[in-house]
Amino acid sequence: MAASGALSTFRLPPLPTIREIIKLFRLQAVKQLSQNFLLDLRLTDKIVRKAGNLTNAYVYEVGPGPGGITRSILNASVAELLVVEKDSRFIPGLQMLSDAAPGKLRIVHGDVLTFKIEKAFPESLKRQWEDDPPNVHIIGNLPFSVSTPLIIRWLENVSQRDGPFAYGRTQMTLTFQKEVAERLTASTGSKQRSRLSVMAQYLCSVQHVFTIPGRAFVPKPEVDVGVVHFTPLTQPRIQQPFKLVEKVVQNVFQFRRKYCHRGLGMLFPEAQRLESTGKLLQWADVDPTLRPRQLTISHFRSLCDVYRKMCDEDPNLFAYNFREESKKNKSKKQEKRE
Numbered sequence: 001m002a003a004s005g006a007l008s009t010f011r012l013p014p015l016p017t018i019r020e021i022i023k024l025f026r027l028q029a030v031k032q033l034s035q036n037f038l039l040d041l042r043l044t045d046k047i048v049r050k051a052g053n054l055t056n057a058y059v060y061e062v063g064p065g066p067g068g069i070t071r072s073i074l075n076a077s078v079a080e081l082l083v084v085e086k087d088s089r090f091i092p093g094l095q096m097l098s099d100a101a102p103g104k105l106r107i108v109h110g111d112v113l114t115f116k117i118e119k120a121f122p123e124s125l126k127r128q129w130e131d132d133p134p135n136v137h138i139i140g141n142l143p144f145s146v147s148t149p150l151i152i153r154w155l156e157n158v159s160q161r162d163g164p165f166a167y168g169r170t171q172m173t174l175t176f177q178k179e180v181a182e183r184l185t186a187s188t189g190s191k192q193r194s195r196l197s198v199m200a201q202y203l204c205s206v207q208h209v210f211t212i213p214g215r216a217f218v219p220k221p222e223v224d225v226g227v228v229h230f231t232p233l234t235q236p237r238i239q240q241p242f243k244l245v246e247k248v249v250q251n252v253f254q255f256r257r258k259y260c261h262r263g264l265g266m267l268f269p270e271a272q273r274l275e276s277t278g279k280l281l282q283w284a285d286v287d288p289t290l291r292p293r294q295l296t297i298s299h300f301r302s303l304c305d306v307y308r309k310m311c312d313e314d315p316n317l318f319a320y321n322f323r324e325e326s327k328k329n330k331s332k333k334q335e336k337r338e
């Protein structure tokens, strides 16, 4: 279903090039804000095509900068595009785009880390989950400095059927450092398999759609960049709260080269570690000598289901945090020494 009304086609009128915009508004890149710009509109068109059909869609773009991707999104005949940009120097250039696309572009001068996602899309599009998801997308050439916390936050949002983000299966087309893109899409057994692979793939179908060489950006970053497309699944492959899944996955991967029982043990206080880890693995029917990267999503589903039951029986268990315990132990040792 289209998000609203009849289909419409839209093209921006002729505008100065992105290079001219950068010159006009003196937009030298600032390293602290991870600014690496795409000037080639064929490339930004390619990113936006990978998002799928955007006709009459509602789109949220993160970090529009001088507006290359913004132009490509507007030319895809969206219903509305909301952009959030932290650096005020870009606002006049974006305003120029807004004037060229009346009623289509909303500009927020702010920080994506504090921006409330529910402000990005109309309330009426919430809670469509099954066959008929709303035409709602997040697109962005993300600042590297915030890309991992942002994707974890958005995955958590995707996992929620209620609450502020419940926009159903919001698709996301985002850039990452190539190694992060490879981790997000890594399959079971591969060297790149990590916490990010499991967290993304239990909720979404994840595709590394293409790689952009570093030389395509101005200034050139030290790494190549992967464009990743996320399509949330109709049903998450693990049906447990996000925070619980995150805890299990994080613990397993903190000892990535060891057998999986090592990391799983950290879910339990020391006094009960051996016995509880044994029970968890036995009830979940998981071989304790598998390495973290060899665990499939089904293994994680069984582990999370059993761990959930153990937490239900012992409510202190979920609150237990190995890292905090080790910190406390360290400071106790320190105190003794002093």
Ligand SMILES: C[S@@+](CC[C@H](N)C(=O)[O-])C[C@H]1O[C@@H](n2cnc3c(N)ncnc32)[C@H](O)[C@@H]1O
Residues within 6 Å of the ligand: 033, 034, 035, 036, 037, 038, 039, 062, 063, 064, 065, 066, 067, 068, 069, 084, 085, 086, 087, 090, 110, 111, 112, 113, 140, 141, 142, 143, 144, 146
């Ligand atoms: C890698 S550049 C991409 C610029 C543009 N989209 C492009 O592809 O040429 C990242 C952009 O995100 C902006 N940015 C960085 N941190 C941000 C934050 N916390 N909130 C909003 N924008 C941010 C930067 O100012 C910059 O414009």
